[in-house]
Amino acid sequence: MASGNDGNKKLQLYSYFRSSCSCRVRIGLNLKGLEYEYKAVNLVKGEQHSPEFKKLNPIGYVPVLVDGDVVLSDSFAILMYLEEKYPQHPLLPSDLHKKAINYQAANIVSSSIQPLQNLAKYIEEKLNSDEKLSWVENHIGNGFTALEKLLKDYAGKFATGDEVYLADLFLAPQIHAAIKRFNLDMTKYPLLLRLHEAYSELPAFKNAMPEKQPDAPSS
Numbered sequence: 235m236a237s238g239n240d241g242n243k244k245l246q247l248y249s250y251f252r253s254s255c256s257c258r259v260r261i262g263l264n265l266k267g268l269e270y271e272y273k274a275v276n277l278v279k280g281e282q283h284s285p286e287f288k289k290l291n292p293i294g295y296v297p298v299l300v301d302g303d304v305v306l307s308d309s310f311a312i313l314m315y316l317e318e319k320y321p322q323h324p325l326l327p328s329d330l331h332k333k334a335i336n337y338q339a340a341n342i343v344s345s346s347i348q349p350l351q352n353l354a355k356y357i358e359e360k361l362n363s364d365e366k367l368s369w370v371e372n373h374i375g376n377g378f379t380a381l382e383k384l385l386k387d388y389a390g391k392f393a394t395g396d397e398v399y400l401a402d403l404f405l406a407p408q409i410h411a412a413i414k415r416f417n418l419d420m421t422k423y424p425l426l427l428r429l430h431e432a433y434s435e436l437p438a439f440k441n442a443m444p445e446k447q448p449d450a451p452s453s
């Protein structure tokens with residue numbers, strides 16, 4: 235892939251293969267044709283809590299992007315930074331309304347679905363596996379219902395038309411996790427299921443998915 239980065243230093247992305255937040259940024263980097271060094275952080279082993287990693291991100295979450303002297307965390311902030319610094323393949327439409335719908339859909343995923351899903355692992359000791367599944371289904375389901383309603387008036391081939399934009403970067407990993415990780419019944423979300431199929435045909439999305447990452451288990 236063409237470098238596209240300015241300066242001498244290659245971008246570095248601290249990532250975990252299964253992290254949907256990291257996946258959003260991996261898609262953005264791929265779309266913009268930016269090469270990066272993959273720095274694996276094993277969340278199961280707790281590497282996000284190490285003193286070295288916490289120097290990069292004091293809250294102990296992936297993703298973290300390093301671009302020369304710039305160290306950034308939070309997928310939304312990272313993507314907005316990439317958008318301004320590397321304007322090739324815009325992640326936002328110029329139409330103001332469509333842009334706002336992209337922010338809205340992205341934030342439903344990042345504020346109202348993913349953090350609750352992330353929390354499930356902290357409460358799972360207190361829950362049996364059926365209760366854990368219903369916690370996850372309930373929170374993903376609420377968000378997915380809202381997204382179906384929101385996007386029905388805007389979707390084309392992708393979430394807000396026939397071009398890929400920010401909303402798609404947030405939706406693709408979340409839908410992928412719902413299907414592959416949580417076995418969610420997607421028949422209630424036909425639009426999201428259709429988007430999932432459209433994403434699976436795009437190399438920038440396919441190559442960003444968990445199973446394609448260097449730290450993914452081989453089996």
Ligand SMILES: N[C@@H](CCC(=O)N[C@@H](CS)C(=O)NCC(=O)O)C(=O)O
Nearest residue numbers: 253254255277295296297308309310
């Ligand atoms: N709002 C942040 C959330 C980051 C986040 O929750 N990352 C998860 C992985 S998707 C994480 O690092 N979890 C580690 C942990 O909970 O210990 C973002 O969008 O980057």
